[in-house]
Amino acid sequence: MPELPEVETVRSALEKYICGRKFLSIDVRNASLRWPVPVQKMQDLVAGQNIERIERRAKYLLVHMENKHILMLHLGMSGVMRIVDKATPLSAYDHLIFTLEKQQELRFNDVRRFGFVDVVCADVLSEHPRIRHLGLEPLSKEFCGDELFAHSRKLKVAVKNFLMKSKYVVGIGNIYASESLFRSRINPKIAAGRISQERYRNLATHIKTTLSEAIAQGGTTLKDFQGVEGKPGYFRISLNVYDRAGEPCRRCQKNIKRILQSGRSTFYCSSCQKR
Ligand SMILES: [Zn+2]
Known part of the structure; x- marks a missing residue:
């Protein structure tokens, strides 16, 4: 299962490869992950958006978009994010496909489907039910024992x-x-x-x-x-x-x-x- 360092590694890789790019379109191939994928929100609030920055909170990846909304991703037990050329054959476990420019795609692959995705307005992120009870980040200055x-x-x-x-x-x-x-x-x-x-x-x-x-x-x-x-x-x-x-x-x-x-x-x- 990806732990915090793995998620942080995915975060910095995503930052390197997708910041400043755009989600041209989204294809939800399987909406039943750990919680149902909010398909309509994905189409309304993620498709067409420029990607500004990527943060991590606990093991949640937070993709900040131009419209001040956040695409929130959790890798669950077996989730993998990959950037591939569009021509790469799809796997049965590629549940979410984000089309990028230059004929590339960001794919969320998750064999066990314990991962999940949500879209939240940046202003109310701290109120999100998955975020609101979280303690300190271990690598923050505030955490000292x-x-x-x-x-x-x-x-x-x-x-x-x-x-x-x-x-x-x-x-x-x-x-x-x-x-x-x-x-x-x-x-x-x-x-x-x-x-x-x-x-x-x-x-x-x-x-x-x-x-x-x-x-x-x-x-x-x-x-x-x-x-x-x-x-x-x-x-x-x-x-x-x-x-x-x-x-x-x-x-x-x-x-x-x-x-x-x-x-x-x-x-x-x-x-x-x-x-
Ligand atoms: Zn010993």
């Missing part, structure tokens, strides 16, 4: 699950939660309310570095963006714990453990992450 500390007091939920709620900080998925906790030497099972302010600040720093390293690496996949092979080119930073159960910890050589938390795998080193 103090808010995690403040909101976690008395909470018994495990810190890993606490981190993955998007209410206080967004975009910390399963991989980056495990990796950041390892770097911070925090046991993923410990109650969120038992972690000190200093450790939360340290965790925030590690969240930023882990995500930034992955984003920096993502830059190398940009060349694949226009590829017709349909490979999304998702990447992995060199992972310390994620998906390494039974392998030796890079710090202490003890075997990495895998446990289940809320049905998701957590990987950690019980020796380096004692408390």
